[in-house]
Amino acid sequence: MTIVEITRLVTGGVDTHADVHVAAAVDANGGVLGVEMFATTPSGYAELADWLAGFGELVRVGVEGTGAYGAGLARFLRTRDVTVIEVDRPNRQARRRQGKSDTIDAIEAARAAPSGRASGVAKTADGDVEAIRALLVARRSGRNVRVKYLNQLRHLIFTAPDELRERFRHVHRDQLARTAASLRPSGDVVTSATKLAMITLGRRVLALEADGARLDRDLERLVRTVAPKLLEVYGVGVHTAAILLVAAGDNPHRLKSEAAFAHLCGVAPIPASSGKTTRYRLNPGGNRQANHALWRIVFTRMSNDERTRNYVARRLAEGKTIREIMRVLKRYVARELYPHVVTR
Secondary structure (H helix, E strand, O other): OOOOOOOOEEEEEEEOOOOEEEEEEEOOOOOEEEEEEEEOOHHHHHHHHHHHHOOOEEEEEEEEOOOOOOHHHHHHHHHOOOEEEEEOOOOHHHHHHHOOOHHHHHHHHHHHHHHOOOOOEOOOOOOHHHHHHHHHHHHHHHHHHHHHHHHHHHHHHHOOOHHHHHHOOOOOHHHHHHHHHOOOOOOOHHHHHHHHHHHHHHHHHHHHHHHHHHHHHHHHHHHHHHOHHHHHOOOOOHHHHHHHHHHHOOOHHHOOOHHHHHHHOOOOOEEOOEOOEOOEEOOOOOOHHHHHHHHHHHHHHHHHOHHHHHHHHHHHHOOOOHHHHHHHHHHHHHHHHHHHHHOO
């Protein structure tokens, strides 16, 4: 009599945090094999992977927050040739029924991967696109802070003593920060203090602009290296291309079709039919920055591209609204951009 040993297939799930990760292991039927806590260090990642592999053949690991607290763990697991699945947090209905704890979340993450509730392969975040993402974070925050400082500078000018206010009355907004930075504190106590505040804000704006110019140069170099043909598409600039590349990640082939890319960008309509009524509704999910990038492309084309303008005119004559037309155009643009985003 021959005894055949059957290897147990194991799926892991991890609820990630800043200092510790809670891991759970389940079998092919979703039965819990164990739950354990590990440190968020390289040695802790190794212990977690070895612990999961100790239950059998590790098939995949569902990880919450692979773009945040789980980024380091996801990178480590890929070095062990383990498939990492991105798991969203459980929906509110499930949490109301089952409660909320790190153990429950880890078990749900483990069960979500084999059940199909979570099937998206996580981004690798280990190449040029991850570098683009880091630069975009700094560029976006710098732009927001620059606007804040300029608004504060303008308010100081509005409330400044008459002589100082008149000095800036005809200064163009593009020269506002440079002119303010060139001031010298003088005059009475209010005028001197106002000038000092304006000098400080002006210098901050100039520093942010210099940082932004350097970030833009590096962004353009990386985008042209990763996807040069993407920039040749009408309406696609460096920042727009960068946002779309970041949405796809360093492993864009995880997006199996242009429909998957459209869904990622939140421009794929969702079925909302019931009974004899067949309808679709707007997708409020997806990557909202990528969705806005597509909106910018469509907006540019509606203003300057003759073919798009003719299409808009025809659809308006049919009774469609601008918002409805833009939704259709965003879906079309996603289909057009997909080959350039995935093929690198």
